[in-house]
Ligand SMILES: Nc1ncnc2c1ncn2[C@@H]1O[C@H](COP(=O)(O)OP(=O)(O)O)[C@@H](O)[C@H]1O
């Protein structure tokens with residue numbers, strides 16, 4: 001009796017990475033266009049994947065069409081490598097491509113992420129793929145998508161400042177937490193996906209390439225290395241990141257990193273660094289084991305590494321942590 | 333009302349519209365209408381409902397293109413340009429910087445989910461202002477000029493009375509000191525007493541600023557109060573025009589005679 005393996009079709013190289021060659025070519029061409037037009041949303045033909053829309057299919061298609069046998073892939077979901085969603089995607093990618101996986105930000109060549117950018121600075125040659133639930137930053141001010149396209153064409157973004165005005169009048173501060181809109185390369189308004197404000201500056205003049213992809217909306221866009229990315233703000237009231245000062249990580253004792261808040265029964269809160277790969281390395285280091293902890297976007301004192309980019313870090317974001325991570329299938 | 337000594341007008345009109353025609357399918361809403369308005373002057377447009385008055389204002393506000401005809405506005409950089417020939421972005425710039433409009437229905441002119449001051453600030457934001465303190469100040473100033481109660485400047489328009497909503501619209505329209513102000517039935521639908529107060533504000537504005545104004549109303553009292561000259565429209569066409577007193581006191585065209593006798 002021949003075995004099942006003998007009867008089955010031998011593996012074929014041309015379907016490497018699950019997607020067929022046409023799908024990958026489509027995606028790579030769109031990515032090249034996106035890189036040539038920083039921040040511009042490029043439509044693409046989105047393929048069906050054995051994962052439901054809303055669970056990272058946009059990011060996954062980009063990752064699958066970029067990954068090669070020599071890549072090392074890291075997958076995170078709201079900072080965590082070990083969440084069910086991240087673990088599923090990682091397993092799928094590694095089975096379909098055979099690539100090595102890691103939780104170490106510095107060791108990865110390709111990082112797919114939902115809702116966070118790692119704390120450790122990404123370097124030249126690294127690629128960050130962000131899953132995007134809603135690529136259109138103008139949706140709030142212009143629900144008509146074809147009018148929104150016209151506004152992008154005209155770089156007519158003034159209404160966003162009306163939104164900022166309203167936030168200041170009503171709440172005394174900018175209350176938009178995640179997906180804080182940015183202007184890329186002095187041209188396109190872009191939604192950086194639902195990363196917290198804390199991560200938004202990390203896109204500015206970054207050494208790495210960021211690709212953002214929305215599977216449901218079938219659009220992808222990019223921030224090439226060393227590109228200007230400025231959050232929208234007033235000339236006299238500045239964008240600010242969430243205030244993390246005074247918070248100490250319950251596992252590592254570190255401060256001035258983006259923290260998850262863990263409310264306790266007695267009404268107080270404990271904090272834990274949201275980037276689990278970073279925690280892992282800090283813990284190793286504290287145990288005296290070999291660990292290379294990379295340089296971070298924010299230093300121990302909470303200073304951002306591009307001095308002067310953040311005009312102020314305290315103040316009207318006093319009620320911080322208004323980035324409340326949402327659970328479930330909103331990222332695509 | 334302060335009257336200027338009589339003088340020969342040698343200046344170019346601020347606004348000149350020539351042979352405007354606008355069709356909606358088989359309806360000719362505006363049929364070969366020409367008009368001029370000088371700085372500091374107010375032109376009234378009267379006519380029964382459906383005679384094309386609002387459509388004329390929408391054309392002059394560059395909201396939609398005319399099927400035929402031209403509009404020129406004597407403002408720096410655009411004096412000789414047919415504004416309908418401008419591309420979308422430039423047209424909007426002219427509209428934002430040089431033209432203000434108040435609609436009869438506040439829902440058309442205001443964002444109901446944006447504060448009143450925000451509605452006014454929007455004009456400045458669209459013109460490129462990016463200082464929050466400046467926006468606040470300008471919104472406050474403009475609302476004060478339109479005699480809006482400042483303690484309510486951050487209320488949503490939906491919570492305001494009709495008269496106050498019209499004042500917000502007016503503040504928004506004049507925030508950038510436009511050369512041309514378009515008023516489409518600005519007091520229709522208001523209580524008579526409120527109407528009188530809003531008219532007072534409009535008259536004060538006329539005295540204080542040299543804005544060229546066009547006011548549309550089917551209320552001849554409003555026209556008499558505000559307009560220097562009047563134009564009578566019927567079925568998209570101009571049937572009579574002249575000085576307000578002359579046309580309203582001694583109407584020549586049978587249609588105008590009907591209008592005047594029905595309303596006065
Ligand atoms: N957007 C439109 N689509 C179709 N018909 C319109 C439109 N706007 C106006 N009309 C028609 O054009 C004519 C003039 O309307 P309008 O300018 O609103 O008159 P008025 O303001 O004098 O009452 C009417 O017959 C009206 O039904």
Ligand SMILES: [Mg+2]
Pocket residue numbers: 385386387
């Ligand atoms: Mg009308």
